[in-house]
Amino acid sequence: MIKLENVEKKYSDGYVALKNINLECKEGEITVLIGPSGCGKSTTMKLINRLIHPTKGKVYINGKDISEVNPVELRRKIGYVIQHIGLFPHMTIAENVAVVPNLLNWEKEKTDRRINELMKLVGLDPQTYRNRYPKELSGGQQQRIGVIRAMAAEPPVILMDEAFSALDPISREQLQDELVELQKNIKKTIVFVTHYMDEALKIADKIVLMKDGEIVQEGSPEEILRHPANDFVKSFIGEKRLNLIQDIPTAAEVMKKKPVTTYPTRGLAESIKMMERRQVDSLIVVNQDNQLQGYISIYDVIRHFRDETKRVGDILERFSHTVGPDALLTEVTRMIDENKLAYVPVVNEEEKLLGIVTRGSLVGFLSDIYPSGDSGVVQQ
Amino acid sequence: MKDYLLIFADRWNDLLNAVIQHLILSLAAVLLGCIVAIPLGVFLSKTSIHWLRTLSFTITNIFQTIPSLALLAILIPLIGIGTTPAIVALFLYSLMPILRNTYSGFQSIDPDIIEAARGMGYSPRQTLVKIELPLAVPYIMAGIRLTTVYIISWATLATLIGAGGLGQLIVGGLAVYDKPLIFASAVLAMVLALIIDFLLSVLEKSISKRTHTETNQSI
Incomplete structure (x- = not known):
């Protein structure tokens, strides 16, 4: 302008x-x-x-x-x-x-x-x-x-x-x-x-x-x-x-640093194995440069499992929301809450995956700030 | 005592003529003063040439300081005697107050207002006519009023170079020791000054009211 x-x-x-x-x-x-x-x-x-x-x-x-x-x-x-x-x-x-x-x-x-x-x-x-x-x-x-x-x-x-x-x-x-x-x-x-x-x-x-x-x-x-x-x-x-x-903490401070990832070229059977091993219900898909592509959920994998030609890249879904590492925690929680998200990926300017903020990582972070009764804060 | 009142009735015609002459002399001088001093004042407030400003003020100041009798005498060899030299002399006197007031009127305008006008898209001419002049009018009018009252009083001296007016009757009265005549002429000159001052103050107020500006300046 x-x-x-x-x-x-x-x-x-x-x-x-x-x-x-x-x-x-x-x-x-x-x-x-x-x-x-x-x-x-x-x-x-x-x-x-x-x-x-x-x-x-x-x-x-x-x-x-x-x-x-x-x-x-x-x-x-x-x-x-x-x-x-x-x-x-x-x-x-x-x-x-x-x-x-x-x-x-x-x-x-x-x-x-x-x-x-x-x-x-x-x-x-x-x-x-x-x-x-x-x-x-x-x-x-x-x-x-x-x-x-x-x-x-x-x-x-x-x-x-x-x-x-x-x-x-x-x-x-x-x-x-x-x-x-x-x-x-x-x-x-x-x-x-x-x-x-x-x-x-x-x-x-x-x-x-x-x-x-x-x-x-x-x-x-x-x-x-x-x-x-x-x-x-x-x-x-x-x-x-x-x-x-x-x-105010940022997304980078709260996020889980090493989420379970896979590549678009991987097969579906391999993906199920990985989910099983890591005890998760979805995988985040990145390319060779660690740039975020999307995710696959266990339900999608099962639905397409019979088709041996399908690869991860064929069934992945894109994320509707991502945040930068500097996003304030207040923003991230609002985003998760308003959109009923299970987790939000954290990416840098080059779309590279840095980590994910899950409900679990939030709870973990908060329990660090507000220690429970066991560590002897308030006792009557 | 009776003589002092009767004189008005007896010499009514002479007095009236003298008043008219006097008025013409004074107003012509002030009018010329306005025509020269107002544009000059506007110009001086705009120009960045310092010496020009100093020079103009110095010259008009000098005119102001020359004793009026002397000025009239100086003018005789230059432009002779009669109405014209008288008007010229009075005109020179009128310059300074009008020039100064016009100049300070323009100086008094808040520079922010002018910048706002420029920034909003007034052309320089529009800024002058629609913003600056209306805001400076109270100052300019004060200058004109002041000058006019002085000039009416000084115009009585114009008779010395044969310009007529109330001064002529006063000088004539002095020659024959006609006290009532001197008295009547002097009173008329005063009344004339007061009336003109009053009329100008009414004009000034009506302009101020229309442009909604007031001046805090009193000279």
């Missing part, structure tokens, strides 16, 4: 604000740019609506090089929310929201309908607030208007520059919640700049951590928390949050 390619920004005084930035923001996702002040996060965002021009490199929206688009036209198609709200003080709330529709010459009725719809969306009664002026609203209300003003002409892309930073903590959290809720329905491509890690973790689909004009690390909040790339990232995330996440 949005792509920055080898972008560099150098100011006339020689200061290099951005060094070779490569970034992609996926459609319908919230990409959060985060970092200490002066790291270039706002600069990066402003490249997208051409408020800042790159010295080198290209910016694409939907595959189109934006340096070839008229900046004024471009900006009308990109929603923009700024930190200090920036509502026009001499215009009513309705007029503020109608700014871009009016610039695009929408019909008055359509604009009016849109204003009412948007105001209701953020819980401000149109009849009460339409004709008020920005300064007659609280900070939180003003920024709600700031957000819907950016959405008014239904732009596919919205840029939010520290949109909630100037608000008090309570309003800020409310607006974050509202944004997450809103995004479920509107599915816009949002680029959000902030310096609050909590905010990023709460709203981001993807976090891009920047420092001194460079991207230090990017990934889902989960990835960043679990695998901070270096000490800077760690310190930026904060000791407390790292400990918090490390308290």
Whole structure:
């Protein structure tokens, strides 16, 4: 959707604000740019609506090089929310929201309908607030208007520059919640700049951590928390949050490491023998590279047993669910519970089998954490 | 005492003519001042050329500091006597307050608002007309009001280079020691200034109300 390619920004005084930035923001996702002040996060965002021009490199929206688009036209198609709200003080709330529709010459009725719809969306009664002026609203209300003003002409892309930073903590959290809720329905491509890690973790689909004009690390909040790339990232995330996440065990910690496996080329009789020997009712099928293929159950094997030409590969079934080694135990148990699974295979990015999480391995893990009465925890 | 009141009835025609002349002189000067100083103020607030800004303010400041009698005298060899040089002199006086206020009006606009306007897709011209000007209007109006009151008072001196107006009656009154005439002319000049100031304040309020902006600035 949005792509920055080898972008560099150098100011006339020689200061290099951005060094070779490569970034992609996926459609319908919230990409959060985060970092200490002066790291270039706002600069990066402003490249997208051409408020800042790159010295080198290209910016694409939907595959189109934006340096070839008229900046004024471009900006009308990109929603923009700024930190200090920036509502026009001499215009009513309705007029503020109608700014871009009016610039695009929408019909008055359509604009009016849109204003009412948007105001209701953020819980401000149109009849009460339409004709008020920005300064007659609280900070939180003003920024709600700031957000819907950016959405008014239904732009596919919205840029939010520290949109909630100037608000008090309570309003800020409310607006974050509202944004997450809103995004479920509107599915816009949002680029959000902030310096609050909590905010990023709460709203981001993807976090891009920047420092001194460079991207230090990017990934889902989960990835960043679990695998901070270096000490800077760690310190930026904060000791407390790292400990918090490390308290919840992962699939890799809970899984049974050596499940009974077989290969697609093996015969059925051989498989039954193996099940018998290992006392299991199904086998996990992997290829020569240990990549997960599926599973066979004892029932399938018996059903096809007469047919000597059949091999494991012919009757295997694929798994509907797998998890990565970093999946939190809470996620894994929910998955097992919701889908009534006997077990879930754990695979890495290359689909290689690492182990399986079974109900049995869960119980084993829990009994390690919560020792039974015998080991003398609670005795009356 | 009676003379002081009768003078208004006796010299009604002369007084009225003088008032009209006075008004024309002052308003022409202020109007010219607006035409020059407002665009210049807007330009100065936008330009990044520092010396130009300093130069403009210095020049207008200098005009302001020249004693009015001296300025009028200087203008005689340059553009002669009569209404035109008087208007020119008054115009030079009007520049500084209007220029300064226009400039500070534009400076007072929150840069975030301008960035928001740009980011939302206002063209530079639209930003100027729809956002910046309405927000700066209270400042500009305050400058015009201030200037107008000064100019009306200073216009009494214009008679010295033959431009007429209420000053002429005052000077004439001085020559023949006609105290009631001096009194009547002076009162009319004051009343004129007050009335114009009042009218402009009404205009200022109605504009502020329409653009919903207020200024905290009072000079």
